[in-house]
Amino acid sequence: MDRRLLALGLLLSLPASADEGMWTYDAFPSEAVKKAYGFAPTQQWLDKVRLGSVRLAGGCSASFVSPDGLVMTNHHCVRECVEDLSSPKEDLLAKGFLAKTPAEERRCPKIEANQLVKMTDVTERMNTATKGLTGAAFNTALKKEMSAAESECATSADVRCDVVTLFNGGKYQLYQYRRFQDVRLVFAPEFSMAAFGGDPDNFNFPRFGFDAAFLRVWQGDAPAKSPDYLPWAKEGAKEGDLVFVSGHPGGTERKATVAELEFQRDVNLPYTLLQLAELRGMLREFASTSAERYRTTRSKLRAVENGLKALRGRHQALADPALLARKRQEEAELRKRVDANAQVKAATAGAWEETAQALDTYRRMLPEYKMKEGGDAYPSELFTMARHLVRAAEEQPKPNAERLREYTEAQLPSLRQQLLRAAPIPLELEEATLGFGLNRVRETLGADDSFVQLVLGREAPADLARALVRGTKLGDVKVRQALLEGGKAAVDASKDPMILLARKVDADARAVRKRYEDTVEAVLKRNGERIAKAHLAVYGTSGYPDATFTLRLNYGQVKGWDENGRAVAPLTTFGGAYARNTGKDPFKLPDSWMKAQAKVPASTPLDMATTNDIIGGNSGSPVVNRDGRVVGLIFDGNLHSLGGRYAYVPETNRAVAVHGDGILTALEHVYGATRVVKELRAASEDSASPAR
Amino acid sequence: MDRRLLALGLLLSLPASADEGMWTYDAFPSEAVKKAYGFAPTQQWLDKVRLGSVRLAGGCSASFVSPDGLVMTNHHCVRECVEDLSSPKEDLLAKGFLAKTPAEERRCPKIEANQLVKMTDVTERMNTATKGLTGAAFNTALKKEMSAAESECATSADVRCDVVTLFNGGKYQLYQYRRFQDVRLVFAPEFSMAAFGGDPDNFNFPRFGFDAAFLRVWQGDAPAKSPDYLPWAKEGAKEGDLVFVSGHPGGTERKATVAELEFQRDVNLPYTLLQLAELRGMLREFASTSAERYRTTRSKLRAVENGLKALRGRHQALADPALLARKRQEEAELRKRVDANAQVKAATAGAWEETAQALDTYRRMLPEYKMKEGGDAYPSELFTMARHLVRAAEEQPKPNAERLREYTEAQLPSLRQQLLRAAPIPLELEEATLGFGLNRVRETLGADDSFVQLVLGREAPADLARALVRGTKLGDVKVRQALLEGGKAAVDASKDPMILLARKVDADARAVRKRYEDTVEAVLKRNGERIAKAHLAVYGTSGYPDATFTLRLNYGQVKGWDENGRAVAPLTTFGGAYARNTGKDPFKLPDSWMKAQAKVPASTPLDMATTNDIIGGNSGSPVVNRDGRVVGLIFDGNLHSLGGRYAYVPETNRAVAVHGDGILTALEHVYGATRVVKELRAASEDSASPAR
Incomplete structure (x- = not known):
């Protein structure tokens, strides 16, 4: 046996590295968490956090944070809505939005919220439908059976059903969601604050963005009831705290074959990157020629720049020969084991x-x-x-x-x-x-x-x-x-x-x-x-x-990392944001923040880094503590997290969140959003923590 | 022995595939040409064609085409000069330029022309200087010795000397050039005709561009003498004709290691491509906003687009798993042979x-x-x-x-x-x-x-x-x-x-x-x-x-190719150009061409494809027949030629040239450039063909 493969065999027999994993709720490794952090979530805990989690159909995560349908997510998840509600006369993206009364909450026409209420295994059903088929026939039969299962399940307009492919088709499940189509905007900060640091700071840390927003789901003429909400924490998260992230990672390729990874590196990513880079150059120049063009373009530009940076990070991860070498070894080991089992070998020929x-x-x-x-x-x-x-x-x-x-x-x-x-x-x-x-x-x-x-x-x-x-x-x-x-x-x-x-x-x-x-x-x-x-x-x-934009739970801790010998601390503060302000876009703090400077202690936490294993789609995910209470709001990852598409590297991969204390502080002292703060505090007081 | 390697060993023992090769003049394979085409260039033939060849220091090739210093090259090689001579009032790039008298010929401030007069082997000298050195010491010693050899040789301002690295340092030669610094513009067509088809047609064929221009080197107050010029052919090139290209291919990496090719594919090309793509998007949008911006930007934009397309072609060649597989086999075979020779093995450890x-x-x-x-x-x-x-x-x-x-x-x-x-x-x-x-x-x-x-x-x-x-x-x-x-x-x-x-x-x-x-x-x-x-x-x-922007000669024939089952003919015609005209940029023929339509037979050849092995830097190279007479002017290659950076594929790799007949016809009937035509004809008449 090749020595390198032998060494790898040993590695593979160990559990997944600490904090790695985007776990489905029906297979969460509570025992592993207990071993690592001395705390094991109960089934009741898991159900409560699952039902408090929300998916926004456009590609984001969110959470219920009050019993009256209040939903927390990222500003960048509602950006399109804020823009839709803007006009040349009233630029809500630039100045932000706050509904002072329920009546002022304004409908986001494109946003739909889903709450996962039921998961059913349908692997057998799908396998039966495709048995013995290949090529187009396989594809057709699978799609047909998926559609059939979905429409049987989606019995009314407020039910959404998806057949979910897990383990690349090793497992199929039918996910049933409660669907909310009347979603209204409650609060959004200024774009310049949500995206403070702009493209240069995107996927970087230390970070000082306030990428938070609040929505509310309505039913008929009233706010919807959401008894299974996540209450706000009594105390903010500190370095070393165990934290969980419940959300919808969009997609990973950790189980992809080497050929698929090489295809991404050599063909697909270069094609898309070149498209985005040229589009970015065009849009930046286009937007620079007038204030109105800037207004109508900034959101698209931000999305293009975000995609460009994210995909470049992926490409760079694949361009590191060490990553592909590791994947080649894993694949060789898998194929060796497959070959050693006659039945599996025949089925995989x-x-x-x-x-x-x-x-x-x-x-x-x-x-x-x-x-x-x-x-x-x-x-x-x-x-x-x-x-x-x-x-x-x-x-x-x-x-x-x-x-x-x-x-x-x-x-x-x-x-x-x-x-x-x-x-x-x-x-x-x-x-x-x-x-x-x-x-x-x-x-x-x-x-x-x-x-x-x-x-x-x-x-x-x-x-x-x-x-x-x-x-x-x-x-x-x-x-x-x-x-x-x-x-x-x-x-x-x-x-x-x-x-x-x-x-x-x-x-x-x-x-x-x-x-x-x-x-x-x-x-x-x-x-x-x-x-x-x-x-x-x-x-x-x-x-x-692998991630499939379906609900996952993971665990980790509030923690910095070592960047080429430089220690990066896990928390940033309001004081740091004021120090970073240059007065020039994208490092210009908005007036609301400049005015509030005296009211807020400089040491108040603003953003934080955690070891949770997340990826695009997790944006807007709640960060909860062991009481199942909100201590933060995921909005990004660091540059190292971009390679997480293919592999989680515990030493450097970090999720980036707005700190819970930062959210409450800014709502209260910068934005005067007393209605929202009161609702969050009341919900926090009313709620018993879920059983540990 | 692995069977694939065995098969490859056989392949490697064959000569380079037909028409492949960018040969130095001191090692031209005349016998191979004789075997393939029944004609072997003599030393006299080689000397004559070499001295008729010109290098433009900015990165192009050219040729003397009369005894009075008349130089033929591509329009895109003089584009910057035409632009330098333009002003907001007189847009020479748009309308073209024709000097009716010698006095009207206008100096191109950035263009310098070099004629290769002497080559001396200095391998021993360089090896002695770097003997036993590694790392920075190796580099410093080599650069020092190169500079020393060059300044010893460059005894006056009209002598330029370069130490040329061949075979990646397997050989070093000192090239001595006659240097012409007073270079004047004689003729340039409209940019829209030189680049007809624009970026969409660039690196494509069939092609209808007229990418030709004429310069003249001056000495003192008179045109310089150039007795070793290449006379115009008596008859135009036809399909199947043996043709030679003498010029300065800029760079190839056919002998690069697999690691170097992977580095290009994964790191260097993606970095540069993304830079160019974004810059292109910016420049296109910038240029679209006013006529003056278009005028000052189009040349840079064209250069950026050309680079982008060329590098994308290279990247795509490397993304083809078959190419890298072939390179891996070649490298494995080389290393096997190295390992079999104790002395070589030790020297290469x-x-x-x-x-x-x-x-x-x-x-x-x-x-x-x-x-x-x-x-x-x-x-x-x-x-x-x-x-x-x-x-x-x-x-x-x-x-x-x-x-x-x-x-x-x-x-x-x-x-x-x-x-x-x-x-x-x-x-x-x-x-x-x-x-x-x-x-x-x-x-x-x-x-x-x-x-x-x-x-x-x-x-x-x-x-x-x-x-x-x-x-x-x-x-x-x-x-x-x-x-x-x-x-x-x-x-x-x-x-x-x-x-x-x-x-x-x-x-x-x-x-x-x-x-x-x-x-x-x-x-x-x-x-x-x-x-x-x-x-x-x-x-x-x-x-x-490998190519190093030094003078090379190669041979091939006028020939089309098979593009996925579709036969591409080797010659295009004036009639084809008129058919392709849509009246909209970049497919808009200029007025001069529209007016000349009745005067030119539709069947007159315009552009042609040949099997010559060329690459960027060969732009402006003369295509000569077995008499050493001009039958065309290289200005491009097809898309398949871009992979020629790494390997020559005889089935599809084609050089693209303006046909000699097309040049004379357009000069005479479209542009009324009778002074130039007379000079070319007289030079053709006066000249005996070099001894075969």
């Missing part, structure tokens, strides 16, 4: 080879797929709505199980909400981004490509973008509503240029999607499932599944 | 490991190095000049051999020329790009980094860029001249903000440069040399060295 082959197919197809179906040719809200209208008209008449997944019954309520939101669409920005995409598709596929000629004809990209954006009426919500409700007849009769474009490109887009799904996605999924089952067979089920 | 280690060091240091010393923090012409002034003042008093290489005596004439050129510097663009760089350095190194704080203080990047560009007087050539001639005293006394910045950052920049040179560059160079010598020892010296 060819799985790694087929995976590599599918990725090579995808590599050749990726630009075409991303451009035509992924939408990189037309990065425009108006086009996206046109495509949804065209496709919804096409798909809705089909039996539910035969539709494209995003048009199944379970998805329709969110789609409808998205199409009918009243928020204004910034047309100048639309022209710029659509022109950008049309230029990209021509250079990516070539001027002689038939799809490019179909889209552009003899037009220049910028001219066509201008004509489309100025010609379309889809900016008017009534026009969209008429097309959505009018169905295929209305869409077919439409002469709207954006609808015409969406119709014109649809056959090509669907064709490449089908090719991708049959020759890439289905092969990766089936073989991912086979490898996952082999892993479960030889190592057992004691691990945690 | 640790070479691959040390290379990988140095690259890992570089990976951690790269952003810092690129920002501080590479200049990514301050991408500004004004800053670059400030740095040169500061460093020239510092370096010139030192003994020649101890200076930074770019300030040795051999380099000073070009540096002086660069600093004292009269061309105006577009200040708005300077503000934009400098702001871009200052923003990048902050986000790359972090707001808390001491260098970032040194540069920015509490300023915002855009504000600081504005203050620097508006405050500096370095845009005035007289101010630069005074500082250059005033030396250290003048620079130290200067209060110019750009000079102050360049002085402030110099210690940090020099420190990281020294660290890079000692721990990365020196280690890579020494071990590259050891591996190269091992290669020569076990395989012999029959190959060609």
Whole structure:
């Protein structure tokens, strides 16, 4: 046996490293926590924290923090809503928002909140449906069965059901959520404070952002009841404290094959990074030319910059030869163990080879797929709505199980909400981004490509973008509503240029999607499932599944780290924020903070770093102590956490949260949000801690 | 023996694949050409073509095409000159340029032309100087000996001497050039025609660009004599014709180690690509806002887009698992042969490991190095000049051999020329790009980094860029001249903000440069040399060295290729250009071409593809037939040629040239450049073909 592999074998027989893991609530390792920290959550504790956790359908986490539907999350999770509620006259993103009464709470048209109420194992059902199938047939059967299970479960508009793939298909579960579609904004700070430090400080620590916001879920004409809320802690978190994070990590690839990681490093991440980098350059310059352009662009720009930095961090993690060497060793060890078990070996035959082959197919197809179906040719809200209208008209008449997944019954309520939101669409920005995409598709596929000629004809990209954006009426919500409700007849009769474009490109887009799904996605999924089952067979089920934007709980402690010999302390303070203020964006503290400086002790904690194993999607997650009480609000990770996509490194990977004390202090002394503070304090007093 | 390696061993024992190779003139494989094409160039033929070849110091190739100093090259090689000669009132880049008389020929301040007159082997001299040395000592000794050899040789201002590293240091040669510093513009077409098809068509074929220009070298008050010119061919090139390309391929890495290729793929190319992509997005948007901004930006934008596309092609070649697999096999085979020879094995011990280690060091240091010393923090012409002034003042008093290489005596004439050129510097663009760089350095190194704080203080990047560009007087050539001639005293006394910045950052920049040179560059160079010598020892010296922007000759034929089952023909025509015209940039033919349509037969060849093995730096190279007469002008390669950086693939790698017939036809019928046409025709008539 190779010595390196032997050493690795020993490593693998140890438990996952301290604090690593994004655990499902039905398999939380309470005993491991007890061993490490002397405290084991009970089932009652777990149920209470689970029901106090909230998922925001756009891709964030949150929590109930009062019995009257008050929800805490990040500012960056409600940024789009704040922008939707803004106008050229009232720039709420810049100045912040505070509802002084329930009546002043304003609806966020795109936000939907989900509370996980039930989890059911459906592995057998899915396996039965796909038994003996490969390729496209496997994919079709799986999707069909998923859709069927979901629509059986989603019996009313306030129930949402998703079949959740865990362990890459080693396990399937049906998650049932209580769905809140009337979500209103209660409080948001200034954008400049939520994102203090801007792109330079993003994913960095020490950090001084106040990335917090409050929402409330309503039912009918009143705030909804939320008896299973998380009460505020009696005491703030200190260095070394055991803390838990309950939230929805969006996605990890810790169980990916080496071929998949190499594909990310060499093909997928470079493609996306270059797209984002160029878009960033364009948007920054665009936004710099007028205050109005800045206002309509800053949110998109921030999202692009965040994505760029996050993906660059991932790419850099994969560019470190040590990480891939470790993954190669793990894979070699797994394959050795698989080979040693005749039955598992037979069931896994060819799985790694087929995976590599599918990725090579995808590599050749990726630009075409991303451009035509992924939408990189037309990065425009108006086009996206046109495509949804065209496709919804096409798909809705089909039996539910035969539709494209995003048009199944379970998805329709969110789609409808998205199409009918009243928020204004910034047309100048639309022209710029659509022109950008049309230029990209021509250079990516070539001027002689038939799809490019179909889209552009003899037009220049910028001219066509201008004509489309100025010609379309889809900016008017009534026009969209008429097309959505009018169905295929209305869409077919439409002469709207954006609808015409969406119709014109649809056959090509669907064709490449089908090719991708049959020759890439289905092969990766089936073989991912086979490898996952082999892993479960030889190592057992004691691990945690890769993240899938479903609810997970993890544990860790408030702790800094050593950055190349420099100790980074785990807590920052209000005093630190004042010291960092240069008066120039993005290091400019807003007036509210400047005025409050005398009222707040400089030593009050503002942000904190913890060892919790989180990733994008965890934004807005509550940090709770052993009493299940709120001591913080996750809003970021440090740069080292970006490699957490592929592996958790306990020495340096840190989650970044707003400290609970900082939240209460700022609400009270900076923002005068006494109504919210009172509600939080009352809820904290009323609540007994869950049984330990 | 592993079967794959065995198969590879057989492959390696065959000669290089047909048409592959960038051969030095002293080792041209005439016999191989004879075997393949039935024609062997004689020594006289080789000398004549070599002396007819020209290098443009900025990074292009060219040729003498008349006895009176007339030089042919690409439009994109003179683009900066055309721009320097333009003004807001007279946009020569847009409308083209034609000197009707010698007196109208206008000096290109930045262009210098070199003609290779002598090559001397100095391998022994360099080896003696570095014998037994490693690391920084190796590097210092090598640089010192190179500088010494160069200044001994460069006895007057019209002689330029470079020590040329071949075979990664397996061989060193001293190249002596005749240097022409008075180079004048004779003819340039419209930018829109030179770059017809723009970025979408760049590196593509079929192609319809007219990327040609003519210069003339002058001596004193008269055109210089150039008896060794390349006469125009009597007949144009046809499909299947044997053709030679004589020019200066800039750089290849075909002999690089696998670790070096992986470093390019994972670290260096991603870093540079992201920089270029973001800059491109910014510049496109910047240029779109006014005609004047477009005029001052288009050239830089074109260069950025060209670099982006070229590097993306390289990255994609490396992302193909097949290429790296082939390189891994080649390296394994080489190491096996090295291990089989005790003496070579001892001389090469640790070479691959040390290379990988140095690259890992570089990976951690790269952003810092690129920002501080590479200049990514301050991408500004004004800053670059400030740095040169500061460093020239510092370096010139030192003994020649101890200076930074770019300030040795051999380099000073070009540096002086660069600093004292009269061309105006577009200040708005300077503000934009400098702001871009200052923003990048902050986000790359972090707001808390001491260098970032040194540069920015509490300023915002855009504000600081504005203050620097508006405050500096370095845009005035007289101010630069005074500082250059005033030396250290003048620079130290200067209060110019750009000079102050360049002085402030110099210690940090020099420190990281020294660290890079000692721990990365020196280690890579020494071990590259050891591996190269091992290669020569076990395989012999029959190959060609990697490209190093020195004169090379190669052979091939006029030939299309098969693009995924679609045959691409090798010639395009004027008729094709008219068919491709959409009237919209970048597919808009200029008026001159529209007016000439009736005068030119549609079937006249315009561009052509050949199998010649070229790479960036070959731009402007003459294509000659077996008579040593001009039949074309290299200006590009197809997309497949971009992977030629690492390996030549004969099936698809193609050079792209303007066809000789197309050049004469356009000069005569589109541009009425009768003076140039007469000179070319007379030179063609006067000349006997060189002996075959």
